[in-house]
Amino acid sequence: MKKVDVDKLQSHELNQKIYGDEEISQDFLDSIDEFGILVPLKVKPDNTIISGHRRWKGAKKLGLDKVPVETITFSSKLAEREAILTYNKQRDKTYSQKMKEAGEWEDIEEEKAKERQEKLGKSHGKDPSGQLSQRGRSKDKIAQKVKMGSGRTYDRAKTVWDEAKKGDEVAKKQVEKIDKGKESIHGAYKKIKNKERTEKIKSNKKDNVRKFKTKNFNDIHSLYDEEFQNVDIDNNSIDHIITDPPYGQDFFNLWEDLATFADNKLKENGFLITYAGNIHIPKYHQFLGQKLDYYWTLALIHNGPNQRISYTAVQSGYKPILVYQKPPMNKPKTDVSDIVQGSGREKDHHKWQQGLDELSQIIKDFTEPNDLICDPMAGSGTTIIASIKNNRRAMGIEKQDKHFQAMKDRLMEYKKSE
Ligand SMILES: C[S@@+](CC[C@H](N)C(=O)[O-])C[C@H]1O[C@@H](n2cnc3c(N)ncnc32)[C@H](O)[C@@H]1O
Numbered sequence: 107m108k109k110v111d112v113d114k115l116q117s118h119e120l121n122q123k124i125y126g127d128e129e130i131s132q133d134f135l136d137s138i139d140e141f142g143i144l145v146p147l148k149v150k151p152d153n154t155i156i157s158g159h160r161r162w163k164g165a166k167k168l169g170l171d172k173v174p175v176e177t178i179t180f181s182s183k184l185a186e187r188e189a190i191l192t193y194n195k196q197r198d199k200t201y202s203q204k205m206k207e208a209g210e211w212e213d214i215e216e217e218k219a220k221e222r223q224e225k226l227g228k229s230h231g232k233d234p235s236g237q238l239s240q241r242g243r244s245k246d247k248i249a250q251k252v253k254m255g256s257g258r259t260y261d262r263a264k265t266v267w268d269e270a271k272k273g274d275e276v277a278k279k280q281v282e283k284i285d286k287g288k289e290s291i292h293g294a295y296k297k298i299k300n301k302e303r304t305e306k307i308k309s310n311k312k313d314n315v316r317k318f319k320t321k322n323f324n325d326i327h328s329l330y331d332e333e334f335q336n337v338d339i340d341n342n343s344i345d346h347i348i349t350d351p352p353y354g355q356d357f358f359n360l361w362e363d364l365a366t367f368a369d370n371k372l373k374e375n376g377f378l379i380t381y382a383g384n385i386h387i388p389k390y391h392q393f394l395g396q397k398l399d400y401y402w403t404l405a406l407i408h409n410g411p412n413q414r415i416s417y418t419a420v421q422s423g424y425k426p427i428l429v430y431q432k433p434p435m436n437k438p439k440t441d442v443s444d445i446v447q448g449s450g451r452e453k454d455h456h457k458w459q460q461g462l463d464e465l466s467q468i469i470k471d472f473t474e475p476n477d478l479i480c481d482p483m484a485g486s487g488t489t490i491i492a493s494i495k496n497n498r499r500a501m502g503i504e505k506q507d508k509h510f511q512a513m514k515d516r517l518m519e520y521k522k523s524e
Contacts, residue, residue: 110153120190130160143173157194208248327500331505332503335367344478346379348380349489366397376431377431399435401429404445455488484509486516
């Protein structure tokens with residue numbers, strides 16, 4: 107181990123870029139004062155510090171002449187950058203420092219992947235599938251390296267960070283708050299997303315939504331080619347909602363949003379009638395029950411053979427249709443049956459298309475002529491057709507272009523055949 111004049115050492119630009127001008131704590135200074143610098147600084151042959159910037163700054167503050175150093179060399183610039191980050195792995199860091207580190211790790215990993223790919227390209231030809239799975243794993247890897255929990259947390263942290271870098275004022279404030287420990291990454295992410303949503307709604311108001319209205323369709327209130335969460339509809343303006351959301355657990359957020367949508371947009375006594383899968387029934391009740399009152403469950407009897415649910419080894423002969431109501435409670439004018447006879451597989455417009463006749467029965471039972479019925483996940487528009495067929499007004503929302511188009515085409519076809 108040799109000793110080098112404090113003044114001959116220089117800081118590394120990457121260290122400055124990531125960690126900035128950090129305050130040296132009094133405790134740290136006291137410990138150098140009492141014990142000296144026990145662990146030598148790691149420096150390059152030109153005296154650029156790789157590890158030990160704080161020890162160096164502390165020594166300067168205390169007026170020490172020399173500090174112990176160990177010289178190291180690197181086979182490449184990449185290895186040098188990696189070493190700076192690795193030596194700093196253990197120290198406490200702010201969110202901003204972690205994100206700067208993460209950006210650097212992403213560059214490093216990308217360059218390494220490129221090098222691997224070049225080698226592979228030379229020996230075996232390209233391996234795009236390997237590259238893809240590598241990319242999938244890299245988020246988790248970076249999250250681990252900068253100690254930020256899971257890849258999902260890192261993803262959210264990055265959204266906030268990127269927005270702030272683009273100059274978004276809300277995001278910049280959130281970054282400051284996270285650094286000071288006054289906001290969590292998930293909390294900040296939600297604020298950014300809410301803001302985006304509000305902005306989208308505002309721009310929708312300027313009529314960015316592709317609405318579909320024609321003179322021939324007085325009974326079609328409107329069709330929106332959009333996510334239902336973003337559509338600007340007056341509160342308390344819809345008589346009933348009849349819909350069929352996706353059922354899997356990846357879509358639980360949609361059920362939560364559906365409950366909020368129904369709570370806001372339905373008139374009092376309005377029904378929310380939704381097809382459901384049997385596997386996650388308790389979850390749907392949890393989401394819907396937070397906002398609306400449970401009314402009943404209808405059994406849609408399969409027209410045709412039972413459906414085997416391998417998850418529970420049940421031969422199922424029905425599908426539940428959940429009925430909720432925006433309070434106060436109000437009953438349909440005449441008694442209704444809770445058995446709905448399925449009208450069979452009609453799948454020519456949408457993979458998950460529901461039957462027209464079964465919907466007609468539900469519409470006749472639970473709604474009144476001229477009521478406005480909304481299907482916020484309308485698919486190919488079966489609810490819309492069943493509504494207008496029964497002299498109700500209809501509003502459809504569908505986020506996927508191809509289904510929205512199919513719904514429009516289907517309506518035109520229906521009008522022609524009338
Ligand atoms: C099960 S399918 C509905 C099928 C429909 N009942 C029919 O008979 O054609 C659910 C539909 O919801 C749409 N969807 C999912 N999330 C949505 C959202 N946030 N806003 C609007 N539509 C959405 C999907 O694109 C899909 O077409």
